[in-house]
Amino acid sequence: MKMLEVTGGNTLSGCIRISGAKNSAVALIPAAILSDEEVTICNVPDITDTTALCEILDYLGVSVKRASETMIINAQNIENKEIPEKMAKKLRASYYFMGALLGKYKKVTMALPGGCSIGSRPINLHLKGFEALGAKITMENNVYTVEANELKGANIYLDFASVGATINIMLAAVKAKGTTIIENAAKEPEIVNVATLLNNMGAKIRGAGTSTIEIKGTDHLGTCFHEVIPDRIEAGTYVIMGAACGQCLKIDNIIPEHLESLTSKLEEMGAFLDIGADYIIVSKGEHYKGIHVKTQTYPGFPTDLQQPLTSLLTLCKGTSKIEETIYENRFMHIPYLNQMGADIKIKNQTATIIGPSKLVGTDVVATDLRAGASLVIAALMAEGKTKISSIEHLLRGYENIVEKLKSVGAKVEIKEI
Numbered sequence: 001m002k003m004l005e006v007t008g009g010n011t012l013s014g015c016i017r018i019s020g021a022k023n024s025a026v027a028l029i030p031a032a033i034l035s036d037e038e039v040t041i042c043n044v045p046d047i048t049d050t051t052a053l054c055e056i057l058d059y060l061g062v063s064v065k066r067a068s069e070t071m072i073i074n075a076q077n078i079e080n081k082e083i084p085e086k087m088a089k090k091l092r093a094s095y096y097f098m099g100a101l102l103g104k105y106k107k108v109t110m111a112l113p114g115g116c117s118i119g120s121r122p123i124n125l126h127l128k129g130f131e132a133l134g135a136k137i138t139m140e141n142n143v144y145t146v147e148a149n150e151l152k153g154a155n156i157y158l159d160f161a162s163v164g165a166t167i168n169i170m171l172a173a174v175k176a177k178g179t180t181i182i183e184n185a186a187k188e189p190e191i192v193n194v195a196t197l198l199n200n201m202g203a204k205i206r207g208a209g210t211s212t213i214e215i216k217g218t219d220h221l222g223t224c225f226h227e228v229i230p231d232r233i234e235a236g237t238y239v240i241m242g243a244a245c246g247q248c249l250k251i252d253n254i255i256p257e258h259l260e261s262l263t264s265k266l267e268e269m270g271a272f273l274d275i276g277a278d279y280i281i282v283s284k285g286e287h288y289k290g291i292h293v294k295t296q297t298y299p300g301f302p303t304d305l306q307q308p309l310t311s312l313l314t315l316c317k318g319t320s321k322i323e324e325t326i327y328e329n330r331f332m333h334i335p336y337l338n339q340m341g342a343d344i345k346i347k348n349q350t351a352t353i354i355g356p357s358k359l360v361g362t363d364v365v366a367t368d369l370r371a372g373a374s375l376v377i378a379a380l381m382a383e384g385k386t387k388i389s390s391i392e393h394l395l396r397g398y399e400n401i402v403e404k405l406k407s408v409g410a411k412v413e414i415k416e417i
C-alpha cells in the first residue's frame, strides 16, 4: 500500500504541463476496437485506469503498442469473449467495452464495472439505449449479456444527460443499420473527443457537443490518428492549487474554454488569473470572499472539481456553499478536512463552509479519486505534515502527480506502508 506524505506551507511556482484527459482516453481506447484497422492515439495519460484498459485489450487478443504517450491499437485478431469481474471491476470505464463490442459483434458479455464509490451509479440509461437499438439484455451472477440479431438506428431520449450513456450509445450505434438520434445527450468535451475519433475512423456522427447527436450507421471503420484532449479536471485541480498556494503558477497545455465555470468562480472569490490561449497563470489572492457553487453537467460547474474546490474555500472569509447535484455520496473528503481544522457542515446535498480556517496536517484517507485531490490541496495549504493513505485512487487519475508537484516547489513523497 502506498501513502503520500505532504509537508505544507510552500509557495508553488513554475509550470505544470497538463496530460491527456482521463475521461476521454478511457473511452477512446475501447472505441478503437471498432476499427478493422490500426488506430493510433496520442497524448494518452499514463495512469492506472489506462493500464487497466490495456490489460482488457490484451486479454481480448488486441495488439497494443505503447510508447511514451502514444498507443497503437490493432483489433484485427480480437476474440469476443466474456470480460471477467476482476478486470471489469478495476475501473468505471470498462463499461465502454459494452458499447464497443456490441457495436462490433452484436454481442457482449461482461461483469459490472467498478469505479469510485461516490453514489449508486446505475447504468440503466446505457442499457435502455442498447435495448432501443434492438438488443436483449440478461443478467446472471452480476454478469450482463447484451445481444442483438441486428442493431437498428433509433430515437433515444436520455432522462439524464449522462456522459457514460451518451458515449456507450454512440459506440453501439456507429455500425447499426440506419440513423440513431440521441436526445438530451451529454455535452462534455470528452463526448466531442470520442465522436471525432469515430468520425476519423469513418463514422458519420453530427452534433456531438450539443444535446442532439445524430449517428448514421456505417459498415466499415478504418485506420486513423487521433489525439486525446487536455484533461480539464487535472488542469482545474492544479489551477485550484495555484489559487490556494501559488505565485505565478502556470498551468500549461490546456483548453481554457473547458474551464470557464471554474475560472469565473475563482475570479468571483478574488483569485488572480491570467488566462492565455492554452494556459492559465494563477496566484493566490490577498482576500478571498465566500462563493456559492452548484455542480451541473457541462458547461456547468463539474462535479469532479467540487471536492478539490472545497479545500480552497476554507480560505474564504465568511460562508461558502457547495451544492452537489450529480452524485449522492461525494462529500467523503469533508470529515477529513474538518479533522485538519476546517469548519464544514453537510446538510442534504449542500456543504456549508465557514472560513477562514487554518488547516493543520494530520493522517487522512483518500476515499476516492477526487477526494484524494482535495486532500492533497488541503495538505499543501496546511501547517506541518499530512499523511494521505489509499492514494491508489489518486494514481488512477493524475499522471505523475508527485513529479509535477515537486517541480513547482511542493514537498511531497510517496512512501510504502
Ligand code: EPU
Binding pocket: 023, 024, 026, 092, 093, 116, 119, 120, 121, 122, 123, 124, 125, 126, 127, 160, 161, 162, 163, 164, 165, 233, 302, 303, 304, 326, 327, 328, 369, 370, 397
Ligand atoms: N446515471 C443514471 N443512469 C445511468 C447513468 C448515469 O442514473 O445509466 C446518473 C448517475 O447515477 C449520476 C449521473 O447520472 O448521478 C452522472 O452519471 P454519468 O453517466 O454522467 O457519469 P459517468 O459516466 O458514470 C463520467 C465520469 C465521471 C464524472 C461524470 C460526470 C468517466 C469514466 N467518468 O461518469 O468522472 O464525474 O461523468 O461528469 O468518464 C472522475 O473522473 O472522478 C469521475 C467520477
